[in-house]
Structure formats: C-alpha cells, structure tokens
Amino acid sequence: MNMRNHGDREVSRDANLTWSGGNENHAMDLMSMISGATQDFKLVLDFLPAYLPQFTTFHNIMLGVSLGGHTAWRMALAARSQIEAFAMVVGCPNLTSLLLERLGIDAAVFGVKGEELETIEYSQLEKVMNEQQRRRWPRALAELTRKDDQRILEEFPTDVPVFMCNGEYDKLVPSRYTSAWLERRKAMLKGDVASEESKARLFVQENTGHSCTKEMVAMLADWLGDLYKL
Numbered sequence: 109m110n111m112r113n114h115g116d117r118e119v120s121r122d123a124n125l126t127w128s129g130g131n132e133n134h135a136m137d138l139m140s141m142i143s144g145a146t147q148d149f150k151l152v153l154d155f156l157p158a159y160l161p162q163f164t165t166f167h168n169i170m171l172g173v174s175l176g177g178h179t180a181w182r183m184a185l186a187a188r189s190q191i192e193a194f195a196m197v198v199g200c201p202n203l204t205s206l207l208l209e210r211l212g213i214d215a216a217v218f219g220v221k222g223e224e225l226e227t228i229e230y231s232q233l234e235k236v237m238n239e240q241q242r243r244r245w246p247r248a249l250a251e252l253t254r255k256d257d258q259r260i261l262e263e264f265p266t267d268v269p270v271f272m273c274n275g276e277y278d279k280l281v282p283s284r285y286t287s288a289w290l291e292r293r294k295a296m297l298k299g300d301v302a303s304e305e306s307k308a309r310l311f312v313q314e315n316t317g318h319s320c321t322k323e324m325v326a327m328l329a330d331w332l333g334d335l336y337k338l
Contacts, residue, residue: 111175112144113137127210127244135207135245139253141175142203146182153190167336171195171328173320174281178203184264185256193269193335195328197320200281201264201289202226204250204257208233211241223288226257261292271309271331273324275316283312 110117113124123141125131153168168191172180177199184194200206204226209215215222217236230250234242264270272290274283290310309331313321 109148111179112141112148132244136249139203139249142178142182145179146186149179149183150186153187167192169193169195169332172199173197174199174318181260182256185259188265188268191268195271195273195331197273197324198275198278198281198318200285201260202257202285204254206281206285207245207253211245213237213241221288223285226254261289261296264293266297266307269307269335271328272311273320273327274310274312275318276312276314277316278318280318286310287312
C-alpha cells in the first residue's frame with residue numbers, strides 16, 4: 109500500500125513539499141505522515157494474523173526508503189516486539205536535528221553539533237528563532253518529535269538486527285545523523301557494545317546522494333538471506 113498522501117492516497121501535492129518548495133507546514137506535514145504511516149503498519153501487524161488463521165508463524169521485517177526509512181525508525185517504538193529486523197535506507201533516526209538544521213538553526217550557538225540539536229530545550233531554541241522559524245517549528249510539534257527521537261536513542265531494541273544505508277553526499281538526509289545515532293548508542297550501552305555492533309550495520313555508499321542504489325539493494329538481499337539461512 110502507498111504511504112499516506114502518496115500515490116492513490118494523495119490528497120495534497122503541496123503537503124509533500126519542503127519549506128524550500130513553498131510548503132510552510134513542511135514539518136507538521138512530514139511528521140504527521142510518518143505518524144500516520146506508523147499507525148497504518150501497526151494496524152496491519154495487529155490484524156493480519158486474524159485474517160490469515162492458516163498461518164501460525166509470522167516473520168515481520170520492516171524496510172523503508174526515505175520517508176519509509178523515517179517510518180521504519182518510528183515502527184521500532186510502535187511495534188518492537190512484532191518485528192524481527194529493520195532496514196532503513198536514507199532514513200533518519202533524529203528528525204528533530206534534521207528539521208532544525210533545515211530550518212536554519214545554527215547548532216554552534218548552543219555549543220553542540222548539528223546532529224545533537226535535539227538535546228536543546230525549546231525554551232532555548234525559541235530565543236534564537238525568528239517569527240517564521242517559530243511558526244514553522246511550534247512548541248507542540250517540537251516536543252512531540254523530540255520525545256520520539258529520544259526514545260529511539262534510548263529504547264531501540266538491541267537484540268534485533270538493523271541495517272542502515274546512507275549516501276555519502278546526501279544533502280536531504282545526511283548520513284551523519286545515522287552515524288551519530290549509532291555512536292551514541294554504543295556509548296550509552298557501554299558493556300553491551302559488542303552485542304550492539306553485531307546487530308547493527310551501517311553502510312554509507314561513496315559518491316551517492318539521496319537514493320537507494322543497486323548496491324544497497326544487493327546488500328539488503330544478502331542481509332535478508334543471512335537472517336533466515338538454514
């Protein structure tokens with residue numbers, strides 16, 4: 109099925125545009141589509157077994173590209189016990205920092221890196237935001253998004269395989285957000301670093317932008333095959 113507001117489910121073409129494309133509600137539209145898609149997929153996971161009673165075992169794997177990649181990260185919060193593996197291609201685990209940098213917020217003002225902007229309280233952010241930025245990134249949305257980003261860092265399952273693919277020159281969703289998430293997870297888990305490394309795999313393809321390449325597809329196919337190798 110299509111993602112919300114995509115393909116035959118599209119109700120507003122403008123809602124799929126970014127701020128630079130003229131959509132003042134870019135952040136709200138993006139986050140609500142991701143949240144809605146997460147609810148859709150959770151609904152399928154919950155009820156599919158009831159429609160297919162002839163099957164007693166289900167192997168659910170969540171893979172997504174771009175918007176689907178963002179959604180896959182959120183699915184780890186919504187259905188962590190129902191999914192056996194995750195693959196995110198050009199997705200982002202830290203949408204607060206991604207959107208704040210798109211908004212033009214200078215992380216250096218707060219003495220942090222761009223991929224650490226989600227650590228800054230909204231009360232501090234609004235002091236440096238202009239009227240347009242505050243309108244584009246309202247407190248209600250900021251707090252909702254930040255809460256999920258923090259949960260993805262702290263609660264993402266360590267016992268589930270995850271394969272992350274990014275492009276070295278991706279300007280839309282830079283790979284450094286994923287790299288930073290992985291490093292922070294390792295530091296946070298400390299004694300569990302070895303097990304985390306064995307479950308989490310990151311591939312950043314050289315000379316590649318915001319795309320799912322044939323090399324990524326081939327690696328994902330091998331990865332999936334290895335998961336269920338007899």
